[in-house]
Structure formats: C-alpha cells, structure tokens
Amino acid sequence: MSFYTDFIFFLWLLILLIPAFVLGIREKSLRIYTAVSSLFIIWLVLRGDLRQLAFLALFYVLQLHIVKIYLRLRRIYGRNAVIYGHFILLSLLPLILCKLSGILPFHLFNFLGISYLTFKGLQIIIETYDGVIQEIDVLSFTSFLLFFPAISSGPIDRSRRFGEDYNRTLSRTEYLEMAGRGLEKILLGMVYKFVLAALLHEGVDYFVSGSGWYEVAAYAYFYGFYMFFDFAGYSLMAIGTSYFFGIKTPENFNKPFISRDMKEFWDRWHITLSHWFRDFIFSRFMMKSIRKKWFSTRLQGAAAGFIVNMLIMGMWHGISLSYLCYGLYHGCLLAATEVYQKKSKFYKKYKKSVWYQGVSWIITLQLVMFGFLIFSGRFLELVQGLQ
Amino acid sequence: MQEKLIDILERICEDEVVREDLDLDLFEAGLLDSLGFTELLVDIEDTFGIVISPSEVEREEMATANKILALLAERG
Numbered sequence: 001m002s003f004y005t006d007f008i009f010f011l012w013l014l015i016l017l018i019p020a021f022v023l024g025i026r027e028k029s030l031r032i033y034t035a036v037s038s039l040f041i042i043w044l045v046l047r048g049d050l051r052q053l054a055f056l057a058l059f060y061v062l063q064l065h066i067v068k069i070y071l072r073l074r075r076i077y078g079r080n081a082v083i084y085g086h087f088i089l090l091s092l093l094p095l096i097l098c099k100l101s102g103i104l105p106f107h108l109f110n111f112l113g114i115s116y117l118t119f120k121g122l123q124i125i126i127e128t129y130d131g132v133i134q135e136i137d138v139l140s141f142t143s144f145l146l147f148f149p150a151i152s153s154g155p156i157d158r159s160r161r162f163g164e165d166y167n168r169t170l171s172r173t174e175y176l177e178m179a180g181r182g183l184e185k186i187l188l189g190m191v192y193k194f195v196l197a198a199l200l201h202e203g204v205d206y207f208v209s210g211s212g213w214y215e216v217a218a219y220a221y222f223y224g225f226y227m228f229f230d231f232a233g234y235s236l237m238a239i240g241t242s243y244f245f246g247i248k249t250p251e252n253f254n255k256p257f258i259s260r261d262m263k264e265f266w267d268r269w270h271i272t273l274s275h276w277f278r279d280f281i282f283s284r285f286m287m288k289s290i291r292k293k294w295f296s297t298r299l300q301g302a303a304a305g306f307i308v309n310m311l312i313m314g315m316w317h318g319i320s321l322s323y324l325c326y327g328l329y330h331g332c333l334l335a336a337t338e339v340y341q342k343k344s345k346f347y348k349k350y351k352k353s354v355w356y357q358g359v360s361w362i363i364t365l366q367l368v369m370f371g372f373l374i375f376s377g378r379f380l381e382l383v384q385g386l387q
Numbered sequence: 388m389q390e391k392l393i394d395i396l397e398r399i400c401e402d403e404v405v406r407e408d409l410d411l412d413l414f415e416a417g418l419l420d421s422l423g424f425t426e427l428l429v430d431i432e433d434t435f436g437i438v439i440s441p442s443e444v445e446r447e448e449m450a451t452a453n454k455i456l457a458l459l460a461e462r463g
Contacts, residue, residue, distance in 0.1 A: 132440055338422065
C-alpha cells in the first residue's frame with residue numbers, strides 16, 4: 001500500500017475522512033484526530049517495512065529534540081551564529097546521510113518523504129533563529145511534521161501557517177465550504193493522475209528509445225506534461241485531503257506552462273519548494289552577499305545566488321549527474337534572465353507588447369521542456385550515446 | 388520615515404512612479420521581485436534598524452509603500 005496510488009489507500013482514506021467530516025461539521029477541534037490519523041496511516045503504509053518505519057520514528061524523535069533544545073538555547077543565548085550553524089547541520093544530517101546512501105556502503109534514513117520532512121524541521125530552526133518562532137508545542141509539532149496528507153511529497157507547508165489552521169476550529173459553514181473544495185480537489189487530482197498522467201506516460205514509453213531529434217523532442221514534451229499531471233494530481237489530492245482536516249495546505253502548481261520567462265516558471269512550478277528555496281536559501285544568500293560585499297554589483301550577486309540556489313535544489317532531488325545538470329541548467333537560465341531583464345533596452349522597450357510576450361512564451365516553453373529532458377536522465381544517456 | 392522609504396523604493400525599483408502612487412502593488416507592477424525584495428529588507432534594516440526576515444511576512448503584506456510604512460510603524 002502506498003500514498004495516493006492504490007485502491008486500499010483510498011479506501012482507508014475514505015474511512016478516515018468520515019470522522020474528520022463529522023467532527024468538522026459539529027464544530028469540534030480536529031487537533032487530536034489529525035495527529036492520531038496521521039500516525040495510524042503512516043503505520044498502515046509502512047508496516048510491511050519496519051526498517052523504514054524505525055528510521056521515520058528515529059527521525060521524528062531527533063527533529064523534535066533538535067527543535068526543542070534549540071528553542072531553549074535561543075532563549076538563553078540569543079542570535080548566536082555558532083549554535084545556529086550546528087543545529088542547522090544536525091537538522092540536515094539525516095537527509096545528508098540518506099542522500100549519500102548511493103555512495104556509502106550502508107543505507108541510513110531511507111524512508112519515504114525524508115526530503116520533504118527535512119524542510120519542515122529546518123524551517124522551524126531558521127525561524128527560531130530569526131526570532132519569528134518562540135515556542136512550539138509537541139502536539140502541533142507532531143501533527144505538522146507527520147501530517148499524513150502531505151507526508152510523502154509535499155506540498156511543503158510552514159509551521160506557523162499550519163499552526164494557525166491547526167489551532168483554529170472552523171464554523172460549520174466554513175468547514176462545509178472547505179470540505180466541498182477539498183473533495184473537488186481530490187477528484188480533480190484523480191483525473192490528473194490516473195487519467196491524464198497515465199495516458200501521457202504511454203507517450204513517454206513510446207518515445208523513450210528514439211534518438212531522432214523529433215523523437216527526443218516528443219519524449220521531452222510527453223515527459224514534461226506527464227510530470228505535471230502526475231505531480232500536480234498528487235498535490236491536488238494531498239491539498240484536498242488536508243482541507244478535510246481544516247488545514248489549508250498551500251497550492252503547488254499554477255498553470256506552469258503559460259509562463260513567459262523562467263522566473264515566472266518557478267513561481268508556477270512546484271511552488272512550495274521554490275518558495276522555500278527563495279525564502280530560506282536565495283534571500284539569505286543575497287542578504288549576506290549584499291552585507292559582506294562579496295560581489296562588485298548586485299546583479300553579479302543575484303546571478304551567483306540563482307546558480308547556488310538551483311544547484312542545491314538539483315542536489316536535493318538526488319546526488320546524480322542528471323540532477324546536478326538540471327540544477328545548474330535552471331540556475332544559469334535564471335541568472336541569464338535576471339541579467340537580460342535588468343540590462344536589455346530591447347526587453348524594457350518591448351516587454352509589454354503582445355508579440356514579445358508570445359515569442360517569450362514559446363521560447364520559455366522550449367527551455368522548460370529541455371529542462372525536463374535533463375531531469376529525466378534521457379539527455380545524459382543521449383550524450384553518452386554519441387561518444 | 389516615509390521620505391526615506393520612498394527613496395529606498397525608488398532606488399530599488401528604478402522608477403519614479405513609486406513616489407506618486409503609494410498604493411501601487413509593486414509586485415504586480417513588475418517593479419519588485421525576489422531580488423528587489425531582499426534588497427529592500429537589507430535597506431530597511433540598515434536605515435531604520437528594523438529586522439524583517441525573508442520568510443516572516445507574506446509578500447502581499449509588503450506589496451505597497453503604504454503597507455510597508457504601516458508594518459514599519461507597527462515594529463518601530
């Protein structure tokens with residue numbers, strides 16, 4: 001059994017949503033029920049793989065202690081960069097060990113969702129350092145970290161936003177409205193994933209072995225659209241499910257293929273991930289680089305910031321050459337876009353005209369699809385095939 | 388404070404329009420992006436000594452000159 005794929009999962013989901021719905025319309029708090037149903041469904045999914053279950057449990061206990069201890073140290077020692085750095089590293093350590101599994105002879109922390117759960121833990125540490133978070137209770141932390149609707153692949157929520165929804169009880173009308181929208185999202189997500197993505201995957205399979213340029217192009221397009229409907233479908237189901245628990249999990253996709261430049265694309269594709277990177281990596285890198293004057297112009301700093309940001313994002317997907325290339329590719333594209341938009345008189349003159357936006361959209365779509373070709377691993381296969 | 392903030396915004400957005408319309412949505416108008424937003428946070432801290440971290444507020448809470456002024460007044 002796995003999340004949002006097989007019949008038995010959806011059956012259990014239906015069973016779990018009924019009490020949530022009853023509690024919701026009776027204006028009862030869903031706090032305890034949310035935590036209990038998360039623990040229950042995690043156990044259901046992972047019970048056949050005790051190793052994964054044990055690593056997840058260990059990860060949870062570690063993160064809880066890291067957060068709790070850091071909150072206390074932050075109160076005593078204030079904004080101490082050395083303590084902060086150590087806790088960032090501690091919070092990241094399970095993910096680093098997991099990602100190195102391919103290189104190391106042993107496998108640690110290989111459990112479903114670790115990449116996504118790490119973001120949640122890290123965010124709390126960073127915002128505690130910033131002074132934005134002063135306290136988090138164990139129940140809220142547990143429900144946030146292990147919130148089952150979004151545990152396997154996001155969307156990546158933020159603890160303060162989650163906490164506001166979690167600790168609020170909706171009125172009957174509000175809950176009904178939310179559950180209705182939730183149901184709509186779950187059904188739309190099913191159509192995306194089980195109808196459209198499944199169909200597009202036939203195209204992916206059909207073109208996977210071709211090496212003519214048109215076959216490669218068709219592969220990239222099918223793969224790109226397949227990725228969208230598969231992941232956006234999953235995200236919709238995760239968001240819809242969370243609505244039944246009164247949690248308004250943020251949207252993950254917003255018509256990415258209509259983007260007219262690469263910056264817009266990352267505002268529409270895997271939004272919770274790219275905004276996490278923007279808020280916790282890019283912005284902080286930029287603020288440091290401006291303060292410490294690492295670069296002679298802010299534009300150079302921005303270009304470096306984009307490349308660093310996207311390289312880390314690539315590595316987060318996995319330590320493989322294709323993912324690194326994917327990160328570097330998008331980093332360079334974003335840097336080039338930034339320089340072009342800031343410097344080009346041509347851009348400033350025509351950016352509002354219809355023909356410019358049309359051309360810009362076509363070019364952006366090709367760049368995006370080429371990115372998917374790299375991401376899929378097919379690009380490097382083709383390159384190796386040439387030698 | 389208002390005058391200083393407008394100076395900062397004018398420099399970052401490279402457009403005088405920020406001076407004329409204090410309710411203009413700077414993100415929607417394409418005058419402010421992630422990079423400009425970061426510069427804004429640095430400049431606010433350096434000028435007014437008010438620290439706002441990048442993940443602390445939603446962008447829409449800082450989308451217009453008037454909204455930023457209200458936030459600064461609340462913090463300052």
